[in-house]
Amino acid sequence: MNINEKELFDKAIKTMGNAYVPYSNYKVGAAIVCDDGNIYTGANVENASYGLTNCAERTAIFKAVSEGAKKVKAIIIVNKTDQMTKPCGACRQVMTEFMDADGQVFLSNNKNDFEEYRFDQIMPLVFDSKELN
Ligand code: THU
Numbered sequence: 001m002n003i004n005e006k007e008l009f010d011k012a013i014k015t016m017g018n019a020y021v022p023y024s025n026y027k028v029g030a031a032i033v034c035d036d037g038n039i040y041t042g043a044n045v046e047n048a049s050y051g052l053t054n055c056a057e058r059t060a061i062f063k064a065v066s067e068g069a070k071k072v073k074a075i076i077i078v079n080k081t082d083q084m085t086k087p088c089g090a091c092r093q094v095m096t097e098f099m100d101a102d103g104q105v106f107l108s109n110n111k112n113d114f115e116e117y118r119f120d121q122i123m124p125l126v127f128d129s130k131e132l133n
Pocket of ligand 1 (some may be wrong): 088
């Protein structure tokens with residue numbers, strides 16, 4: 001699949017504007033390309049009970065899977081600062097469920113800078129469904 005990073009970046013930035021972040025004031029946006037050919041987006045949604053916060057990456061993935069997507073081929077993550085956005089551990093575990101080792105991960109920031117990784121570079125030694133067999 002030919003991933004258009006700029007299109008993904010623009011969608012993630014737009015969705016970041018919808019982040020609900022009254023506690024951290026740290027907005028994050030994500031955009032993912034799925035096996036169904038669609039792009040899904042997500043923003044972080046916080047809660048007064050802090051632990052219930054949903055990160056942008058998981059918002060996007062859960063939206064996609066609930067709409068019928070089975071695989072995430074690529075993800076981009078942006079935030080409102082000039083620092084690259086690194087997915088948290090919980091999101092990496094959820095990504096494990098739906099991304100293959102060679103899935104594309106684009107870390108980005110508010111300036112259209114990109115770092116590209118394979119998923120297995122940012123999530124080595126995964127715990128996945130194969131462990132359960
Ligand atoms: N956050 C994300 O949305 N994605 C990440 O990968 C890191 C953290 C959110 C959660 C919380 O709303 C805010 O950033 C500060 O931790």
